Amino acid sequence: MKKKLKFTKNIFNENQESEKKKKILASAIKIIGDKGYQNATIAEIAKDAGIGDATIYEYFKNKEDLLLSIPVEVTKELIPQINDHMMGIKGALNKLRKFIWWWLNYVEKNPGYGSIVLLELKTSKTYVSNEAYQAARNFYKIVLDIIKEGQEEGSVKKEINIFLARSICVGAIEHIIIRWLLKDRRYSLTQYADELADLLIDSFKKEESTTSKEP
Amino acid sequence: MKKKLKFTKNIFNENQESEKKKKILASAIKIIGDKGYQNATIAEIAKDAGIGDATIYEYFKNKEDLLLSIPVEVTKELIPQINDHMMGIKGALNKLRKFIWWWLNYVEKNPGYGSIVLLELKTSKTYVSNEAYQAARNFYKIVLDIIKEGQEEGSVKKEINIFLARSICVGAIEHIIIRWLLKDRRYSLTQYADELADLLIDSFKKEESTTSKEP
DNA sequence: TTTATTTTCCGAATAGAATTCGGAAATTCC
DNA sequence: GGAATTTCCGAATTCTATTCGGAAAATAAA
Structure with a gap:
């Protein structure tokens, strides 16, 4: 598969979400859906998605943005x-x-x-x-x-x-x-x-x- | 007004809530109703009620208990x-x-x-x-x-x-x-x-x- | 192939807010 | 008045979102 080209990431991803973003969303649905927004922690969502906490902030502005997405x-x-x-x-x-x-x-x-x-x-x-x-x-x-x-x-x-x-x-x-x-x-x-x-x-x-x- | 007697507080208050508790509840309705539960802070509710933060915990188990009350x-x-x-x-x-x-x-x-x-x-x-x-x-x-x-x-x-x-x-x-x-x-x-x-x-x-x- | 540049990722530090703790102040009891 | 009890809260603790700086990986340039 062709890798992303310089500067084209955002445009490219407008429709095709990166796999990682999808994975974070799936984990978020799972964890937040189960425990509720307040009791779900970024740490647990990140762990479920197999990434570090800080990485979530590369894809979502903050916890609320993740929820709303x-x-x-x-x-x-x-x-x-x-x-x-x-x-x-x-x-x-x-x-x-x-x-x-x-x-x-x-x-x-x-x-x-x-x-x-x-x-x-x-x-x-x-x-x-x-x-x-x-x-x-x-x-x-x-x-x-x-x-x-x-x-x-x-x-x-x-x-x-x-x-x-x-x-x-x-x-x-x-x-x-x-x-x-x-x-x-x-x-x-x-x-x-x-x-x-x-x-x-x-x-x-x-x-x-x-x-x-x-x- | 007669003050509360030893050991009778809880029984006495079953119906007649203390004034302070009512005041906390009123402030909580005001602040939480305005900003929402997540954005309302215990500090702000306490300040509005004219008491210290820790005092709220004398009347309510925690923030959630305050909300549910x-x-x-x-x-x-x-x-x-x-x-x-x-x-x-x-x-x-x-x-x-x-x-x-x-x-x-x-x-x-x-x-x-x-x-x-x-x-x-x-x-x-x-x-x-x-x-x-x-x-x-x-x-x-x-x-x-x-x-x-x-x-x-x-x-x-x-x-x-x-x-x-x-x-x-x-x-x-x-x-x-x-x-x-x-x-x-x-x-x-x-x-x-x-x-x-x-x-x-x-x-x-x-x-x-x-x-x-x-x- | 080597080097430079850009992008992705995250460990560790920061900051904000709930909650706990220990004891001071106030009240009640005798 | 002094002991007992209750009420109150400042300060310390803890938990978690978020930021920061830079390492690792990917891509482009040579």
Whole structure:
């Protein structure tokens, strides 16, 4: 493999992260996801990644930057993945159901990441002004777009405020995940998907039956 | 005022917290609510309370214990307060509307406390095994009781899972508050109360019209 | 191949903040 | 008033993020 050329490192790495950086991020997800941001130490993350403490600072500004980089990088993979799963599904409400199922399932399989995104991130002072916040917005924009689509195709009530509807969906999903993360995680998270989807869909959907003049 | 007797301090203080402890808690709410748990220092809290750093450790086991004590103490005041506001309101769905309004309004007026409860608390490693978690449960039990009451009086659909309904309510409320806390807080939070209540109520309520045989 | 330059890495020092310790000051008891 | 007890806190300790300076490795130049 060709090695990096002089002065080209930064440009070269814009898309292709160095292996070392990826390794640090993986260790950070593992350690922070397990112990929480406060109890995770740079020393332990460095050790897990097989490097010296100081080396982390070659790749990340500081501990907070390391934390915030996690959702930025992971979301880059996640959004294409969920879009892929969405393909071929007809009807906004069916897509909403799929989204709920997919996200619960993902967190159940990656509780460390879920814990970082849903518990640790928001306490970061610089979160909203960071790229990580945009990543979260992009992710939840999927829900907003589904609701919009539903209004356009006529399956979702026109009179509801789509932003409020998104808040209800995302809020409910996150709340259920957070309970699961905080508790022992013994039960399956995915089992809630259908019932939650039923209730949400029921509150958004336009009644099909007696809508037109006379049946 | 009679001073404390030998050996009776702990028993005596079970209900009546010492003034100093209250002062520390007030300063902690102020500082942590403003800067966040990580950026708030014991030194600054102590200074604000007009005492030495080490004195805080006479009243709280450590910084985390201080954080967790905040919701425990505040909830003791809050639950009676909200119950008071609930009095005289007829109908579970009207109570739900009131609860939503009251809680949004409280956070708008006490954003520091809101920030502690909704952003900082859950990252604490010992949260679920702490009294603070019970305090949060007690607080949100109000919502669960309202939904139950609604099913009993016939205003809420019998077929919905009340725990899920509670998750949706609480999740949606918290999500809206968190957005407000993270963003600039320039707009009014209370303004969302009615629209949110409308949407939630609409999804829980039993259709009144054609339920009985023939009107 | 040798030498110069640039990049990567990290051991050791620094600094900031939580927590502990020992004893002084204040209060209560007799 | 003096002994016992409690309250308070200055100073020392410890733990950890972060910085610094330079060694090691990689790359370019000769």
